[in-house]
Amino acid sequence: MYKRILIIDDNVDFVEAMYDHVAPLVDITDTAYNVEEAIALIKENPFTLILLDINLNNRNGAEIVKFIHENETPNKETPVIILSGIISSTFVDHYQKRFAGILIKPFPPSELKEKIKEVFDKLPAEETPKETQVHDHHDDHPELHYAGPFEMDKLKEEVKGVLEHVKKNSKLKSLLKQVQVDRSADQYMKAHIGMLINISAAICAKMQWNSEKTIEKFVYASYLHDWALAMRPDLARINTFAKLDLLKDTLTEEDYQIVLDHPNIAAKQISDINEIPPDVDMMIKQHHEFGNETGFPSKCGYQKITPFSAVFIVAHTLTDYIIDNPKWTIEDFIKTNKSRLHGSHFTKIMRVLPELK
Ligand SMILES: [Fe+2]
Ligand SMILES: [Fe+2]
Incomplete structure (x- = not known):
């Protein structure tokens, strides 16, 4: 199945490191470094999974969750994994069910890959979206x-x-x-x-x-x-x-x-x-x-x-x-x-x- 992932984090080095681990698992990996970039991508493109940092340059990743929730985008049902260093265990207990996963930074890449795999395993089998398929010459x-x-x-x-x-x-x-x-x-x-x-x-x-x-x-x-x-x-x-x-x-x-x-x-x-x-x-x-x-x-x-x-x-x-x-x-x-x-x-x-x- 065709898979496209979006990584949202304001830390360029972190995005770069994650990109290396995530890219081999999917067809397309997109990245956004702030709320605006993320929303622009979410409005236009259907993602299979979104990886979201909470602390985004003095803005909050929750704004993005809210946006997805309240607007008609191709990502209404897209699972989100939260990646953050500022999460308390109360937050984890409270929101566990709302997200496909919550990872507390720093986490080993194996943990992230495991989580992504878990999400992909649960996906319903469906047809490849034709308009987003990259044609291979x-x-x-x-x-x-x-x-x-x-x-x-x-x-x-x-x-x-x-x-x-x-x-x-x-x-x-x-x-x-x-x-x-x-x-x-x-x-x-x-x-x-x-x-x-x-x-x-x-x-x-x-x-x-x-x-x-x-x-x-x-x-x-x-x-x-x-x-x-x-x-x-x-x-x-x-x-x-x-x-x-x-x-x-x-x-x-x-x-x-x-x-x-x-x-x-x-x-x-x-x-x-x-x-x-x-x-x-x-x-x-x-x-x-x-x-x-x-x-x-x-x-x-x-x-x-x-x-x-x-x-x-x-x-x-x-x-x-x-x-x-x-x-x-x-x-x-x-x-x-x-x-x-x-x-x-x-x-x-x-x-x-x-x-x-
Ligand atoms: Fe060339
Ligand atoms: Fe060239």
């Missing part, structure tokens, strides 16, 4: 195989070295100095990957996602996302569906299909490799999607874009913007891109961009 081209530009052992070493370097420095300006912004066509891939790593790491630092595990995901995603186009930098530069559409008549059918499917092809290739951390495949799969449904290949909107993917998409878009515009400024970037880098996780990322300078 994976199997449309099972016969396509591409040799990657890196051997896995070399890549592991490379990632380790890059991580050390990035950890020491998170200011975008100094990071950019370390990557030559070489705008010549044959250097595109190298400049693109190097800059993407640095910009992703700089955004992560501003979002206070400082764990090495997180940065590592971005380094892997940067190296591998255009894997299927490694030998075709000319095609890798086609970074929006609008551009691809415009060039359609000048491309062979095969080139057109490779561009359209390269995110899925790369995601599928790496899904069999144990060394790659979780989430990287989703970041790769979504690296050309946009919040306003104009990306490719799935044209999914911001509701389906994960927090890690959103950072990667912003970093990816900014990287190409810098490569394409020698006179780039963050302000111009925000102005030109705010309509497609919008919604849910994008809002917060776009807000920290001006601080990157």
Whole structure:
């Protein structure tokens, strides 16, 4: 059965840690960091389960429970698990029956997974909601195989070295100095990957996602996302569906299909490799999607874009913007891109961009 979960908590590190445990159990994991974001998501999307923190930036998670109770949303019957450090045993005794579970922070991840499993086991069997199903293009081209530009052992070493370097420095300006912004066509891939790593790491630092595990995901995603186009930098530069559409008549059918499917092809290739951390495949799969449904290949909107993917998409878009515009400024970037880098996780990322300078 298709499952979608919403994590609501104002602590970014906590959400990030929970995300790692929850994402493998469901099809889509959404996150909200405050009451407004949570309500916006609850109004629009049917969730299988909601994980709710009580203390939300001086507001109360109970507001969200009340909202669900009193309004017509697709979540009237959605079970809620409360996660909080400020719950008394009286509260637990009193409200036990109202919620699918109450976990007192800090709790071990195993306890959370156990609770989630319990809730899922009780769900009535029902049909997959079609409108929220993410279409997988994976199997449309099972016969396509591409040799990657890196051997896995070399890549592991490379990632380790890059991580050390990035950890020491998170200011975008100094990071950019370390990557030559070489705008010549044959250097595109190298400049693109190097800059993407640095910009992703700089955004992560501003979002206070400082764990090495997180940065590592971005380094892997940067190296591998255009894997299927490694030998075709000319095609890798086609970074929006609008551009691809415009060039359609000048491309062979095969080139057109490779561009359209390269995110899925790369995601599928790496899904069999144990060394790659979780989430990287989703970041790769979504690296050309946009919040306003104009990306490719799935044209999914911001509701389906994960927090890690959103950072990667912003970093990816900014990287190409810098490569394409020698006179780039963050302000111009925000102005030109705010309509497609919008919604849910994008809002917060776009807000920290001006601080990157
Ligand atoms: Fe790409
Ligand atoms: Fe790319």
